[in-house]
Amino acid sequence: MATNLPGTDVVVVGLGAAGGIAVYPLAQAGLDVVGLEAGNVLTKRDFAPDEIRNNVRDWPMAIQKANHEVPTARPNAQSPTTRLASHPMMNGVGGTTLHYWAQSWRLNPWDFKVVSETKRRYGASRLPAGSTVEDWPFGYEELEPFYDKVEWEIGVSGQAGNVSGKTDPRGNIFEGPRKRDYPMPPLRWTGFIERMAEAAKSLGWHAFPGPAAINSRSYQNRSGCMYHGFCNRGGCHVDAKNSTAVTTIPRAEATGRLKVVSRAHVTSIDVDMRGRVSGVTYVTDGQEFFQPAKAVLLASYTYENTRMLLLSKSKPFPNGLSNNHGQVGRHYISHHQGAGVSALFPFDLKAWYGLPAQGVAVDNFADDNFNHGDLDFIGGGNLWVYSDRRPLGAANMNTFGRAPAWGSAWKAFIKENADRSNTSYIQKTTLPYDTNYLDLDPQFKDPLGFPVIRITGEYKENEQRVAAFTQDKMEQWYRAAGAIEVLRTPVGGTMMPTTHSYGGTRMGDNPETSVVDRYGFSHEAPNLGVLGASVMGTSGARNPTLTVQALAWRTAEHLAKDWKNITA
């Protein structure tokens, strides 16, 4: 029997990228907030520059609740499922922002209007068959003020490319207009990144530094980046990575309105007879508690948001909370981040001390930044070349067919080439389809006995064509910079669990095709809000986190402003 706790105004389930943002505007508005987080509190002392621990043994992700609920995956309903041993989402106060790459992009305006813009420019026939893509219920302009708030509140380094309609060629000329510059200049470049930027220019492409939620100089009394090379899957030892754990969460706590409860494993969101949310049930150290609240913001990651709704069955919601229209789990997307391209150069790149957010981007082939008139796909990919190398990773490099995998010949190869390879990161437009979805796995359960999520999804023709097209461009770029070998990985198959997972609780005006409304609140249980990329209907061609955070701020602000109506 659960112990009833005193009530509060708002419960936020999950204090990561999204929940960790939302608590701040809520607390500032004078609402009492309880933040439930499944993980622990981690600090900079926990973030040693240790490749074995971080990148091989997966600490601290491996010990997390999230790794007890890794989704299964299958390409389609006719295929058997597979299950990976782990995935890189983590629990902890700050969530995956503790160890993420911190690339902090705004989506481009096209990403909000894929359907109407495609029809306008190319005709309706160019929308891929079977895709359930919709325009967002609002455009980029609506989200701009919230992007701006988050960029300045947590701190984002970058070079603006369009301030109030005035383009600046030092930044991304394809970005939507922003009200003002980034609060910090971009992270520095290495000689190799400069070389790649020059090569892009020689091809007539536009090269620019990418945005990062990492301090390029001291900001808000926290250090600038130390470029020490252990940022990839590692937390920051000087708090220069602007996780919500060192920014908005402590600021919300300082108002006296936020109570953080760590190691709280939420098992259900509960409703009253009217179908309104009444609070959440959670377990900590084997004890069960019920936390009553006037409103609940579900702010786990995409798989857990979806699973929590599907598991929270009740009389008003027999198929799962907010699922009377059968939309929970639909419109699922694993961002197409694969189909990589790697290159070998005939000189050392001097890449031992960098970070994945330090690099050069080309956006010429992303979104609708180029004419698709003669092409057989819509969308595109952002090309990203970054500086990130650690010794064990280097020793495990691909030998590009030039040496065996071990022995004296390998040793001679690695002695010469350990610092001569580079792997690009190409994020691609990935659309939702009616046959790509999430549901509960009929077989696999977490340690508490609850089913895990099952992904049914595969990259379709449009995604595979984008992949092949952007691989061509990436190879061209590497060759222009002097690469002597270029390798590609396959253009796409089964959608596997990823940090870039979207959909499942899509946002929209129509309850027949979405789960939450334009402010992120359930069409069916009006005092339930959902935060995270699960509300996003399109992926864009870049990292989701900043968009997730802008949306979280907007949803929290709406809750505070419309408090009486939402909690009536």
Added chain:
Amino acid sequence: MKVISRRELLRTAGAVGAAAMATDAFPVAAPSTSQTTPPSGAAAAPREAYERLTATESDMLEAIVARLIPTDANGPGAIEARAAHYIDRALAGALADQLEAYRAGFAAFDRYCRLSRGKPFVDLSATDQDSVLIDVESGSATGSGAGFTGSSVAFFNMVKAHTWQGTFGDPYYGGNANFVGWDLIGYPGVRTMVTAADQQRLEKNELTPNHRSAYDFDGFNKATARAASHGDQHGD
């Protein structure tokens, strides 16, 4: 329902029972290539203790890692890095769940050497040792009549991955002794701060390797350097 868990993969690596091990058939001498074992006077040098592996297993492992990353004209290899000791120590801790895969794999490996080459691995010439490893790597040491009843590829990949960790990983874990792995690949070392001036020095080949472990720096919590093992993944 097919489940790909690393543990399962490794379990199927060598399904031959441990009873097949012929523990008395191996010489007890320490590997002759080792430069880290201090000379101790007379004929039989005392064996350095292993925590988990038997004498037979550790001899076989030393001989395997010596071929994977050999000591040669390009300098020290996995022996000098003490990669086998890294593996042994990990099998008593973070990799404990793979001890049985090692045990079964060693037994199968030994059986395969005797069946196909007529001798235990440690008694083969370097060329023959390499040819055995190629068989195990390619999976052709698999099947009836061969040593491995499961796929030998999984055993090879497991040993190789751990040998690389023991040669190129942080010395805190017992491998990469004297930073031989990092020196081989030109890694200038773990630092907690790399200024723009440091990067300039690196680009001019003027940055001296600093030969420090992560835990040689003050203030890091060592208790977290223990956890279960999983594969590397994208972490953005």
